[in-house]
Amino acid sequence: MSHLSVLELDFDEVKDALLTYLQAQTEFLDYDFTGSALNTIIDLLAYFIHYAGVQANFALRESFLESAQLRKNVATIAKELGYFPAQAKSAKTNFKLTLDLTGQSSPPTTITVPRGTVFVSKLENGSTITFVTFDDNPLVDEGVAAGNPATKILSGTVFIAQGTISNKFFIVNDFDQRFILDQPNIDTDFLSVSIRPNEASLDVTAWEHAKKITTVGPSTEAFFISEYGDSIEIYFGNNSIGKALNIGNFIDVEYIVTQGSQGNGLSQFELSQNIATYARNLFTISNVEKTGEGADRESLDSIRFIAPLSYQRQNRIVTIDDYKSAVLENFSNVRAINAWGGEDADPPEFGKVFVSVAPVVGDKVSPTTKKSIERDILSRFNVVGITPQIVDPEYLTINLITTAFYRKDKTILKPSQIASLAQGAIEDYFLSSVFDYKQSFKYSKLLTAVDAVHSSIINSLTDVTISKSFIVTSNVSATYTIKFLNALKEQTIQSNIWLNTGSNNQQIKSSATINGNIGQLDLYINDTLTKTNVGTVDHTTGLVTLTGFNPNALTLGQIITFTAEPAIPDVSIQRNNLARLGTNVVTMEATER
């Protein structure tokens, strides 16, 4: 059998094939299978064959990772590959919580914000979202000098995670019993399991989540988890790998059910309950970090992509794909990721591997997270002697000023409505095709997207410029390099304008090409050339170098932005560069033809 002859799944063709077969049988040569009674029977049989065929087809296709459609089956196949799909992760943050007990008689010197204390925030759509403390957090006396009335302020850092705490109990009554939590979006990082010998017992033992089977011995009190449908199943050892449960044991499972990525990016919180005997309005929240790290359950496409790579990785990190898949497998907050060996860096840095992670929320991951990825994920499993390094993404802003020519007689929409549609199409194009590492901005694809927005659009043109920002230090002379990594048109580069101490406008522009593809950068004050040769721009590589650059009285958060026209309207993206949409202006121009 050289290939599987896939069953025809169109009913009419199923029936025709059946008829053809029956009519060819010598025993039924004189039968008219299209007669009313026999036709009904043939219809019935054809439906049966049709259903059976569909069933067989589905059964086969659900057997393989690339064709399975049901989450349960995809997760099961991934399980065979030793891959546990990433579950929903709670958004997290911390802040300072202060309790002002000034003037109260005999105030305590410390109180505890207990595990499960609820804080709330609001989403953009106005709905409320819940956060909880997942540990006890102490507030302690700040030691402010006593005044009159007596000053007493307690404060401390409180850590919260988005979601609600849930419990589920099981009593072991069968060795084949399954322990399924029956709730979606469980953050397994906060899943705890306590075991009692029986329901009445007060002897509670906390069992650990076994993440590596190699660390689990016959007596290790550990539990394992796997995905089960939309939820999570926990299971236990067999006294060989992990300690086994006994009949009658009482299992108490506690976990956080989260809304995943919805909880990201929030910084306004309210305490929604009293703590101990203190009313919630006595507490104030300050020093809030924006919430982050919230993630939804891994998508089917992601599982299909990462599970084979995870199997290939075998808990080792050797190739570039290993670095990427290891981060994706262990760190959910990834919008885009790229990795490259030091041999491909510019300049080369042999013995290093660079990984750039663009988070779902924010422009870059925090230094703590970067260290955690380097130390806890990459360095644990990578090749000895190779140093992994997480680098921040650098954003190359692509600015577009588009003119769309349209036929008035072909539409009843206002030009502004069509322009709005075109802007949306441009944003969609960026989201789907540009905002990822190694993706490139393609001019023709963009115009195709714009032209397809509405039938009245005849054609369109777009002016493309690219911008890159960098942070400078005022009143310090230093050398700065900015890499556009794209060829630039000569004498098109210029910086934004900033004010110096004398409130004069300062700007850097390229006004001359001095040596081949090298352009000279000059400093202008109030649009007058004041100092020449403050730097150079390599028009071929897009490398801008400012030598001995010493800006003063720089405003706008110490950031300077250079903008230039690319030599060709296509923009390529390399290494840790990511493209994002900047200016997006669409002007409609009516035309007769």
Next chain:
Amino acid sequence: MVFLEHKPIHLLVKRMFPRFVSENYSQMILFFEKILAYMEQEGQPYNSIAHLLEYNDVDSTTEHFNAAFKNQYLQNFPDSLTADIDLIIKNIRSFYLSRGTEESYRFLFSALFNAIVNFKYPKFNILKCSDGLWFTPQYIVLTDAVNNIPPQLSGGSNYNIAGLIDKFITGTTSGAVAFVDNEITLSAQGLTYGGSGAVKAISIVEKEGLFIPGEQILIGDTLIDNGDFSAGTNNWSIFPALDSGIFTINNQLVLKQALGNIKNKYIYQSIAIEEDTQYWLRYSMIEADSPETKITVGYNPGTNEIYDSGNLGTTSVLQTVLLNATSIGKSAFYVSIFNQMPDANDSVTYDGISLIKEDTSNTPLLFVANIAAESGILSGISQWKDVRGFLSEGDKINDKEIVLQDNFFYQDFSYELKSTISSNVFDSIIKDLLHPAGMKMFSQLLATDELTFFSLRESSYTDLVFANTNPDTITRITSGIPFNILFRKGDIITINTSSITNEGEGQYLVDNVTATVITLAANENLVIADLTGIIVQISSSLGIIDLFGTDAQIVYDYTRQLDFDFNSTQEFYPNTEIDYIMKLGFGKTWSDAESSREQNEIIINDWSSIVIGDFETFATSRFGFIDSAELIIS
């Protein structure tokens, strides 16, 4: 595909109905049987469902599902991988676990290309200014803790301590651990240990922690005792303290000030002398912590009637003096080393002391004398180990294989793959599957036994010059050995034959028939067989055609050249018969190559004009895209 045996269900239909039905309504039964038989056909539902397990088994699945298996288990393998996919999938885990190792590269080259691969690590060719390992060997004298007798070379407690070699020992008190790598002999003349003569000691390496004199020694969890070496059960410990004695190690004399007061003592050696004879005394002190040691020669221990060196200082000293032993009635004198070092733990190292009779060439006498030593734990003379670059005989700075680091090829994170497969073919596959990120991969193309190579020296050719457009004619006048013509792109050959047999590899056998036109691609090789009177008309767009063979009045020798003398770097595969190796590259013409042959390099800049016997076809097709090639000729 091998299916499990499935019983057809249509045969069961008759049994499913009552007998009267099957007898009275046989057509209906037949109808149902036919329907079920239809469903059992290949591609129909029952057939598909019955074979679900086989489809899910990599051994028995169909080609249709091979891609699904491949995407699941061999994601980064090339799509062209078709052979033995089930075998590879079943064993792929061990491959993944070994990624990055030479073994994994070899497997992949074998599985994908049926080729072998060798490795070169440029880091081993980098010259480093100080690449040796500076280490100080340590030695431990063990002793029977009861009798306090170290193992001796002979007599007394002649224990065989060689049993400790290749074992880790642990000090019971200190917890220090060391690996015993050898047994050595320590001279111990005058050593106060209850015995006499030299003792045996162990040399230790990979030491962690500090052993303590007097502590007992464990191997694993077991105390070692003299029963481990001979009869007896007394536990063994590190010799606690040598209140007098000295050890020579590597023929060097180490005096080490003890914790006790041994200052102002001396060690000496008695030397038999002849009257009225002169002797050369030579001593060499390498280093000293304190200046107060000196050499004296006298007729009694510690005296200086004949010679007094004075305090030697702390810097190295090499001195040779002529001594007159003229005193009548004296048959011996004493060479003494005074130990006047003031501080505990001071030490001095002598690189031997010798005494030679002036008019003879006697072997110098190594002088070993008695002095206190601290304990049975001794440090040897620090020395270089595993030297590279400057220090060893084999790796000198002018070694052509040793180069300076260049931060490209010659650096710590690079490797080179040598294979018969072009890097264009494997580069992306290797990078996706095996290449350790952070390292630089290079490749070198090797040609192996597929290459047929003929003598360069004995082959000959003739250029026939043609008008660019007009055909010319070569009339073959002899029969026998074929001749070869090398064509360039655009050459057209007209042969008065009509039967031409393609012999493969660009060779055309022309039979005895009438005219035919052949247009050959660049570098194709025309071989005209034994046909007298054949007329070959050739037109060349370039005007030059190279002709080999008898028609050029040159006998072309197909005998393989065996004494080709290239002084090349040899890169051999295991089990490959190698005649010689030749490096090729771009840049020179064939005649240049001929003249530069002895330089072990033939550089060719225009492959279309290469004429090397039958070699050109291969060379063009295999090496037309590379900068250089290393050919292994077999």
